Amino acid sequence: MQNVAVLTGAGISAESGLKTFRDSDGLWENYHVDDVATYQAWKKKTDLVRNFYNERRKQLFSASPNEAHKQLVRLENKFNVQIITQNVDDLHERAGSTKVLHLHGELKKLVSETDPFEIVTLKDWKQTPDMKDKSGYPLRPFIVWFGEPVPMIEPAIKICQKADILLVIGTSLNVYPAAGLIHYCSNQCKKYLIDPQETNGGIPNGFIFVKDVATKGVKQVVEELLIQN
Numbered sequence: 001m002q003n004v005a006v007l008t009g010a011g012i013s014a015e016s017g018l019k020t021f022r023d024s025d026g027l028w029e030n031y032h033v034d035d036v037a038t039y040q041a042w043k044k045k046t047d048l049v050r051n052f053y054n055e056r057r058k059q060l061f062s063a064s065p066n067e068a069h070k071q072l073v074r075l076e077n078k079f080n081v082q083i084i085t086q087n088v089d090d091l092h093e094r095a096g097s098t099k100v101l102h103l104h105g106e107l108k109k110l111v112s113e114t115d116p117f118e119i120v121t122l123k124d125w126k127q128t129p130d131m132k133d134k135s136g137y138p139l140r141p142f143i144v145w146f147g148e149p150v151p152m153i154e155p156a157i158k159i160c161q162k163a164d165i166l167l168v169i170g171t172s173l174n175v176y177p178a179a180g181l182i183h184y185c186s187n188q189c190k191k192y193l194i195d196p197q198e199t200n201g202g203i204p205n206g207f208i209f210v211k212d213v214a215t216k217g218v219k220q221v222v223e224e225l226l227i228q229n
Contacts, residue, residue, distance in 0.1 A: 003159075004082070005084060006072060007084050008092070009085075009086045010086070012068050012091075012170040013066075015213060016091055018063055018091075033146065035048065036049050040147075050141075053143070065092070066214070069095035072092070072218065072222070073095050073096040079229065082099045082159045086104055087102075088143060090108055101156055104150070105141070107142075110139035110142055112135070114133060127141070160182070161184050161186070163185050165190045165192075165225065166190070167194065168191070191208065193207045193208070196212060198211075
């Protein structure tokens with residue numbers, strides 16, 4: 001069974017109504033990134049950051065997987081599919097994908113600042129100030145903020161190194177270290193870029209470019225791969 005690595009970005013979730021700061025020149029739902037997506041902001045403006053992620057979480061709880069998420073599940077019938085997502089939503093899991101690696105954290109979870117293994121899954125969208133870890137410290141959003149290391153990058157590299165096929169969906173390939181993952185795939189790996197527009201650096205060498213939104217482009221590529229297999 002061939003290995004398929006799938007790298008997804010904001011574009012795949014945009015059609016489910018979810019946005020990121022990159023949609024509007026450094027603003028995320030009218031907030032500056034430095035005010036809501038750094039550890040320094042969390043320490044200085046805790047209430048603001050908590051409320052910001054509550055709003056994002058509330059939005060996520062009302063969103064649903066779209067056709068692109070669902071099409072990727074189809075591939076699991078004939079391929080070993082591993083999704084590497086830059087998104088913090090759980091739409092891949094809700095669609096039915098069984099192997100999902102989150103590079104930048106998960107919106108529906110909170111984590112202890114003193115113990116990275118103490119992770120709490122929220123049952124609804126609201127984080128309140130009284131939610132604390134076992135040591136009595138406030139739990140923080142389980143998000144990899146700007147300036148922080150990306151703990152899951154090494155497992156993601158290994159997935160790409162083993163890939164026979166790579167699908168890159170809805171990402172600008174401007175955010176590192178995630179953007180560098182494409183360089184760990186072998187020369188024999190068949191690579192697709194699915195996006196309605198070219199990346200700023202153009203189409204990477206060796207990629208088949210499918211110029212379309214995720215819901216349409218992913219369906220096209222999935223059907224091609226299932227027919228060929």
